[in-house]
Amino acid sequence: xxxxxxxxxxxxxxxxxxxxxxxxxxxxxxxxxxxxxxxxxxxxxxxxxxxxxxxxxxxxxxxxxxxxxxxxxxxxxxxxxxxxxxxxxxxxxxxxxxxxxxxxxxxxxxxxxxxxxxxxxxxxxxxxxxxxxxxxxxxxxxxxxxxxxxxxxxxxxxxxxxxxxxxxxxxxxxxxxxxxxxxxxxxxxxxxxxxxxxxxxxxxxxxxxxxxxxxxxxxxxxxxxxxxxxxxxxxxxxxxxxxxxxxxxxxxxxxx
Amino acid sequence: xxxxxxxxxxxxxxxxxxxxxxxxxxxxxxxxxxxxxxxxxxxxxxxxxxxxxxxxxxxxxxxxxxxxxxxxxxxxxxxxxxxxxxxxxxxxxxxxxxxxxxxxxxxxxxxxxxxxxxxxxxxxxxxxxxxxxxxxxxxxxxxxxxxxxxxxxxxxxxxxxxxxxxxxxxxxxxxxxxxxxxxxxxxxxxxxxxxxxxxxxxxxxxxxxxxxxxxxxxxxxxxxxxxxxxxxxxxxxxxxxxxxxxxxxxxxxxxxxxxxxxxxxxxxxxxxxxxxxxxxxxxxxxxxxxxxxxxxxxxxxxxxxxxxxxxxxxxxxxxxxxxxxxxxxxxxxxxxxxxxxxxxxxxxxxxxxxxxxxxxxxxxxxxxxxxxxxxxxx
Numbered sequence: 001x002x003x004x005x006x007x008x009x010x011x012x013x014x015x016x017x018x019x020x021x022x023x024x025x026x027x028x029x030x031x032x033x034x035x036x037x038x039x040x041x042x043x044x045x046x047x048x049x050x051x052x053x054x055x056x057x058x059x060x061x062x063x064x065x066x067x068x069x070x071x072x073x074x075x076x077x078x079x080x081x082x083x084x085x086x087x088x089x090x091x092x093x094x095x096x097x098x099x100x101x102x103x104x105x106x107x108x109x110x111x112x113x114x115x116x117x118x119x120x121x122x123x124x125x126x127x128x129x130x131x132x133x134x135x136x137x138x139x140x141x142x143x144x145x146x147x148x149x150x151x152x153x154x155x156x157x158x159x160x161x162x163x164x165x166x167x168x169x170x171x172x173x174x175x176x177x178x179x180x181x182x183x184x185x186x187x188x189x190x191x192x193x194x195x196x197x198x199x200x201x202x203x204x205x206x207x208x209x210x211x212x213x214x215x216x217x218x219x220x221x222x223x224x225x226x227x228x229x230x231x232x233x234x235x236x237x238x239x240x241x242x243x244x245x246x247x248x249x250x251x252x253x254x255x256x
Numbered sequence: 257x258x259x260x261x262x263x264x265x266x267x268x269x270x271x272x273x274x275x276x277x278x279x280x281x282x283x284x285x286x287x288x289x290x291x292x293x294x295x296x297x298x299x300x301x302x303x304x305x306x307x308x309x310x311x312x313x314x315x316x317x318x319x320x321x322x323x324x325x326x327x328x329x330x331x332x333x334x335x336x337x338x339x340x341x342x343x344x345x346x347x348x349x350x351x352x353x354x355x356x357x358x359x360x361x362x363x364x365x366x367x368x369x370x371x372x373x374x375x376x377x378x379x380x381x382x383x384x385x386x387x388x389x390x391x392x393x394x395x396x397x398x399x400x401x402x403x404x405x406x407x408x409x410x411x412x413x414x415x416x417x418x419x420x421x422x423x424x425x426x427x428x429x430x431x432x433x434x435x436x437x438x439x440x441x442x443x444x445x446x447x448x449x450x451x452x453x454x455x456x457x458x459x460x461x462x463x464x465x466x467x468x469x470x471x472x473x474x475x476x477x478x479x480x481x482x483x484x485x486x487x488x489x490x491x492x493x494x495x496x497x498x499x500x501x502x503x504x505x506x507x508x509x510x511x512x513x514x515x516x517x518x519x520x521x522x523x524x525x526x527x528x529x530x531x532x533x534x535x536x537x538x539x540x541x542x543x544x545x546x547x548x549x550x551x552x553x554x555x556x557x558x559x560x561x562x563x564x565x566x567x568x569x570x571x572x573x574x575x576x577x578x579x580x581x582x583x584x585x586x587x588x589x590x591x592x593x594x595x596x597x598x599x600x601x602x603x604x605x606x607x608x609x610x611x612x613x614x615x616x617x618x619x620x621x622x623x624x625x626x627x628x629x630x631x632x633x634x
Contacts, residue, residue, distance in 0.1 A: 059432050083436045090430045094295065095486045104426055108437030115422055140484035156433075 016065030082162030147178035279501030287475030287497025302472030308339025310369025393464030393517030481535035
């Protein structure tokens with residue numbers, strides 16, 4: 001945990017409730033994300049992880065609650081927020097190139113009507129280099145593997161040059177090599193003072209990859225530094241006693 | 257009629273020139289904007305807009321008593337737009353799925369339109385004739401003022417598309433990401449739908465309510481076969497639409513009482529068929545060739561591997577074996593002799609005596625390579 005500032009809140013969610021047809025998907029969520037940390041959001045299927053991200057980003061209208069980004073409403077802070085959606089959320093057979101997709105990360109900064117130009121192209125190439133995809137810049141996106149698609153989405157978020165990144169299952173369906181590349185990129189972002197919030201499904205890797213964790217199951221079960229809240233009791237609360245997993249680190253900690 | 261005469265008529269024959277121009281304009285506009293509908297997987301939107309436009313046309317006539325093109329188009333656009341918004345509203349507020357919502361709205365509006373048309377035909381009024389051409393389209397009725405209205409509205413639609421290119425692109429590819437980029441995607445969607453409605457109603461008089469959706473979907477479907485770039489795809493869709501429109505108009509002008517709309521649709525269908533078959537990468541024809549080539553390569557490699565096995569049991573690697581022996585080793589007996597001939601041509605095997613075969617040194621090396629690659633795979 002490289003010197004995060006506990007007093008500087010990157011994201012502050014209060015009393016957030018989201019319902020689909022009277023059925024609550026998220027219920028009375030309070031969430032504080034300090035600046036400069038890597039946070040995982042974990043929970044069983046249908047726990048509302050993606051919904052939480054989307055409500056913070058204003059993609060879903062909550063029934064109640066408030067979201068503040070660096071102390072101000074999201075609408076005012078949009079330019080400081082980067083987003084990596086689930087890979088499967090788009091049609092990868094869309095007729096466009098890798099470079100084009102990455103440049104979409106600059107659309108917001110460009111505003112209405114103005115087209116991306118030379119500057120945007122350079123920024124996009126730079127981001128592609130960071131995810132080692134610069135050789136694929138002119139490929140059609142349907143020719144990419146799952147891991148490559150994921151890296152393109154990451155590059156698109158990188159060109160936003162945001163302070164906070166929200167990522168929805170960036171490790172889903174990628175091979176071990178890509179997973180390592182992505183996690184080192186996330187750590188690089190953290191070293192640069194950015195905040196990264198990741199919807200994650202692999203409990204095994206939580207202590208290794210993240211410094212904070214939020215356990216979610218419609219309600220917020222626990223949220224805080226991994227060492228404090230990522231324990232068997234909380235996991236059982238979140239997953240309903242179905243968790244066979246307990247990390248080695250934790251077994252040792254319990255002994256101590 | 258010769259080609260030269262057709263070209264001559266296209267330029268100097270008032271009727272043909274007007275009809276061809278109108279059909280061409282409609283092809284360009286519906287092709288270009290239809291591409292966005294296809295990419296957004298809303299191909300059925302074209303069907304819904306054109307069918308729901310029918311009562312609008314009838315009501316516009318009943319209200320004004322005139323058949324001026326602008327009035328008809330405005331009536332069609334208002335009804336088409338209202339129908340589309342209704343579909344979107346049904347999808348959003350009820351549990352009815354999009355295809356059912358489209359079918360529901362489409363048939364109710366279309367049925368109502370037919371009732372109004374019948375009512376108008378029974379009115380004691382001489383001016384009502386010709387309204388039923390909106391069903392299947394009748395381009396020969398097009399006049400210069402119609403074409404001017406079509407061209408102006410069509411240009412408006414295409415220019416809007418060019419100005420909002422980036423916004424339409426992100427709406428089609430990843431609308432949620434567009435929201436996080438600060439664009440009000442709902443507004444962008446309404447603009448795109450409006451422009452699409454304009455593109456569709458512009459073509460109704462020529463192609464007709466029933467077949468207009470083909471002009472929305474088919475050019476884009478054909479264009480997608482040829483390119484992986486959005487800009488080129490939309491350009492090609494517009495071009496294919498124009499070609500189909502003009503050639504359909506010319507063909508129907510050559511034959512008496514041949515309706516223009518269906519002829520244009522047949523032309524675009526031919527373009528789709530050719531594109532589906534022949535386009536590189538995506539075309540079925542090249543796929544067949546590729547598959548056939550791969551299968552042949554596989555058989556050749558299998559024969560090589562078999563001969564390598566045979567050669568190994570003899571001290572002399574150039575020891576020849578009868579073709580029947582090699583055939584017996586193969587699961588599929590067919591094609592071994594043909595493969596041997598092909599291998600001989602590329603110098604990998606040689607024939608000795610009657611029908612006995614052995615690997616050449618070059619074939620030996622090739623066979624080793626094949627076997628190695630097989631081992632890697634298993």
